[in-house]
Amino acid sequence: MRIVVVAPSCTLKREAADAVQAIVDERGDCELVIHPQCFLSDGHFAGPDEARLAALREVMGDPSVEAVWFARGGYGSNRIAEAALADLPDAAGGKLYMGYSDAGFLLAGLHKAGLDVAWGPMPQDALRPDGDISIHRALNWLVLRDRSALEPQLQTPAMAFNLTVLSSLLGTSLEPDFTGIDLMIEDLSEQLYRIDRTMFHVAASENVRKVSRLRLGRVSDILPNDPEFAGDETAIVKHWCARSGIAFGGRADIGHDAHNRVVPFGTAKS
Amino acid sequence: MRIVVVAPSCTLKREAADAVQAIVDERGDCELVIHPQCFLSDGHFAGPDEARLAALREVMGDPSVEAVWFARGGYGSNRIAEAALADLPDAAGGKLYMGYSDAGFLLAGLHKAGLDVAWGPMPQDALRPDGDISIHRALNWLVLRDRSALEPQLQTPAMAFNLTVLSSLLGTSLEPDFTGIDLMIEDLSEQLYRIDRTMFHVAASENVRKVSRLRLGRVSDILPNDPEFAGDETAIVKHWCARSGIAFGGRADIGHDAHNRVVPFGTAKS
Numbered sequence: 001m002r003i004v005v006v007a008p009s010c011t012l013k014r015e016a017a018d019a020v021q022a023i024v025d026e027r028g029d030c031e032l033v034i035h036p037q038c039f040l041s042d043g044h045f046a047g048p049d050e051a052r053l054a055a056l057r058e059v060m061g062d063p064s065v066e067a068v069w070f071a072r073g074g075y076g077s078n079r080i081a082e083a084a085l086a087d088l089p090d091a092a093g094g095k096l097y098m099g100y101s102d103a104g105f106l107l108a109g110l111h112k113a114g115l116d117v118a119w120g121p122m123p124q125d126a127l128r129p130d131g132d133i134s135i136h137r138a139l140n141w142l143v144l145r146d147r148s149a150l151e152p153q154l155q156t157p158a159m160a161f162n163l164t165v166l167s168s169l170l171g172t173s174l175e176p177d178f179t180g181i182d183l184m185i186e187d188l189s190e191q192l193y194r195i196d197r198t199m200f201h202v203a204a205s206e207n208v209r210k211v212s213r214l215r216l217g218r219v220s221d222i223l224p225n226d227p228e229f230a231g232d233e234t235a236i237v238k239h240w241c242a243r244s245g246i247a248f249g250g251r252a253d254i255g256h257d258a259h260n261r262v263v264p265f266g267t268a269k270s
Numbered sequence: 271m272r273i274v275v276v277a278p279s280c281t282l283k284r285e286a287a288d289a290v291q292a293i294v295d296e297r298g299d300c301e302l303v304i305h306p307q308c309f310l311s312d313g314h315f316a317g318p319d320e321a322r323l324a325a326l327r328e329v330m331g332d333p334s335v336e337a338v339w340f341a342r343g344g345y346g347s348n349r350i351a352e353a354a355l356a357d358l359p360d361a362a363g364g365k366l367y368m369g370y371s372d373a374g375f376l377l378a379g380l381h382k383a384g385l386d387v388a389w390g391p392m393p394q395d396a397l398r399p400d401g402d403i404s405i406h407r408a409l410n411w412l413v414l415r416d417r418s419a420l421e422p423q424l425q426t427p428a429m430a431f432n433l434t435v436l437s438s439l440l441g442t443s444l445e446p447d448f449t450g451i452d453l454m455i456e457d458l459s460e461q462l463y464r465i466d467r468t469m470f471h472v473a474a475s476e477n478v479r480k481v482s483r484l485r486l487g488r489v490s491d492i493l494p495n496d497p498e499f500a501g502d503e504t505a506i507v508k509h510w511c512a513r514s515g516i517a518f519g520g521r522a523d524i525g526h527d528a529h530n531r532v533v534p535f536g537t538a539k540s
Contacts (some may be wrong), residue, residue: 034527043498043500043501044462044463044466044495044498068457076463117326130401135314147342167471168470169471170441170471171475172439172474193345193346196349197348198438200349200442201440201442204441227311227314228314229314231313265394
């Protein structure tokens, strides 16, 4: 199994790359290539749009690459997603693309283009507390298709998104078909009023209203709301589900932490 | 001219109400009624959804009210906007609705329903530095239709929105027709990466792409971006306009400050 890491959003930290390489060396069950583009830096991004796009297109078109692993989130994959999906090379198929958070823009577009994608931990997660657990879980899915890595209540077809990313891709060319999907959302570093506003937007979508159920992952590092918001994130999501005729399916085991589980998009090829 | 203030979003501060009343008393050219709902408080909001909706519907249906002035922004008008627009009473017409920021959800929906709306200063602005200038400008439009209150380069038909509010109403029942509109946007208290992401979303809309031009008001209190974003807000908006075939029309004299000008939606009835 040959896995290549590229960074369509922000720069990968060297310490994270080293930690992941050490885990891979110890496991000995795959080959890991960390593309040098991961360490570029251009303002907010891991290099200019052109460099991030070129690295992604290079690995998409390489038949020897069996998994494309997105280095980390942050912000920026949306800026190159449409170009990444144009005139797909044959070699773009037959491999798995994995990441989460900002990488959701690419997951959506790649899935829509018929490719095999999964929400799951990324190399930068190695730096979190218990980050090695994340990395092993990711590799257990990428290399072994070990079902214990999966979100435990997953019903297929499924998808998972950062809520703010999901809101930002609605109405764009990246928006996938949500019909019958077990849709999981999570978020971080937002005030509750923003979560409420984003849920208003997402729940208004006729496409999102076609999900089989909506489940709420963790909303972490909630920023202070002045004044205190009435109700927590679960109350907010339930409110908008009820108003919009969406079945609320309870909590989901995803989030910006070491416990973040894998959610293959669509019907998992396991 | 009878003006009634209601608060569809957050609670109006007493000091702001008093300052506006003092200005109105001094001018002596209109009657100002501050609805008691403005001072309700329920978590984040100026009273529960039901109370904010009831106050708004009450003044919409009152033929003696010639202008409905939204007390302030914050967040929450989207939660009652759809219900506010249902089965419109005849008296809802023939009056002007004015506000900005979060009130944009209502401006959009009320305009779409054929009512006369304007982006413009709100009572809470009295507490800003030079806030009295804002209040006089608002009253000069509400009472006198004084064209010196208008955004100086305004071309009709026009609209103005907080960028994040605009992004959040796309795809909802509140989304108006942007064909041929001189569209102005502004924002506050966001990181530049969020401005970039929101512009990606807004500029992807086929509806927004029909504007005659997009102009950028002030983006104030920009929060630290880690790392520094490459480029400022003007570069970001120009970038997405160029990518999306939208004519960038330069800067606009709107924003979350005392200099915020009036932008009547559609073709101004002056």
